[in-house]
Amino acid sequence: MTKPRSGYTLPVFACAAAIAALEHLQDQSPNDKNTVTVDLIDPPETAEIAIEQVARISDHAALGITRSDPGDNLDITRHTPVWAIVERIGSNINSLEIPIKIVGGEGVGMQKKGEEAAIYKYAKSLILSNLKSLVSLGDRIQVTVILPEGKKLAKRTSNEAFGVIQGLSLLGTTGISQPLSVPEQLEVYRETLEAKAADFQTLVFCIGENGLDLATHLGIKPEQIVKTANWLGPMLVTAGCVEIESILLFGYHGKLIKVAGGIFHTHHHLADGRLEILTAHCADMGLPTPDLQKVLHSPTTEDALLYLRELKGDWVDRIYGSIASAIDHRAAAYIHTHAEVNVQVGSVLFDRQRQIICKSAIGDTIWQQICYPS
Secondary structure, eight states, X not given: OOOOOBEEOHHHXXXXXXXXXXXXXXXXXXXXXXXXXXXXXXXXXXXXXXXXXXXXXXXXXXXXXXXXXXXXXXXXXXXOXXXXXXXXXXXXXXXXXXXXXXXXXXXXXXXXXXXXXXXXXXXXXXXXXXXXXXXXXXXXXXXXXXXXXXXXXXXXXXXXXXXXXXXXXXXXXXXXXXXXXXXXXXXXXXXXXXXXXXXXXXXXXXXXXXXXXXXXXXXXXXXXXEEOTTOHXXXXXXXXXXXXXXXXXXXXHXXXXXXXXXXXXXXXXXXXXXXXXXXXXXXHTTOOHHHHHHHHTOSSHHHXXXXXXXXSSSHHHHHHHHHHHHHHHHHHHHHHHHHOOOOEEEEEEEOTTSOEEEEOHHHHHHHHHHOOOO
């Protein structure tokens, strides 16, 4: 079986464009130079990134352009242009001050909470680390990242569900883009799980980058986390086969709610039913019919959650407690059916504001056992 080709995450291409622009601005590279070297930091290796164009746009600014290449991954950012404008904005009188300012331009999303550009920790550290040594002594520069197709592409993502509007986010915890949507990648994920099972009896399953980032922020050891992408079912079975004792499912409620309905491949192209599952649990808890109709016809599960929070009473706690318990039961039963072993499964669900909605009883027990103060 041919191993799928990995690529690089969006922050790497933004950083490469910025390096090319800065070197050109400072006359440190010839016009025909067509690649730059980026230190990925995580993993600790370098990458050669192709530069499509570079040019001065004023005496104090230059533009670098590259294109995203996420590897064998069905990523909507494939081949999208990534621009970086680097401009001198003054002198760096205070030697302790970081001489680089990073801002988001056209196509880079804004965080609803705080109204800041959606340029996250890894992207910032990557750009600062690679450019700091290149900045001329005494200069201060501004790096403006531009994604010309960002607003259009953002309409095809779940960014808005996580509070990012008007564009794409520069999100990620690593420079390598794994081909998540290619079946062969499941084997790589399984190998990772098996390796971690040698060190831990309890593992935390996260479907995507938001879960990974939030889990570590809340005090879960990265070494204990396994990314499943949308292959939750096969990964649960693999965990049973390697004799994991307990699993914590940590995820966005709009994804994990599918498991409560017996859906174990969570990509929306294969199965959805989220609002139907939520409405069924609302009905089981006795929510009045007019409210059930509001929930069922909500645009998204996030909108439905917001509606439930507006109602008097403890509806959210009761309904999501029911959902979390169903997730635990369905996941444990799935493992037993396919691997013939008993594994304790708990769940923790969070919302688009990255706030925890609920923990199942089992999920809370596991959480207390594995979390350390952040």
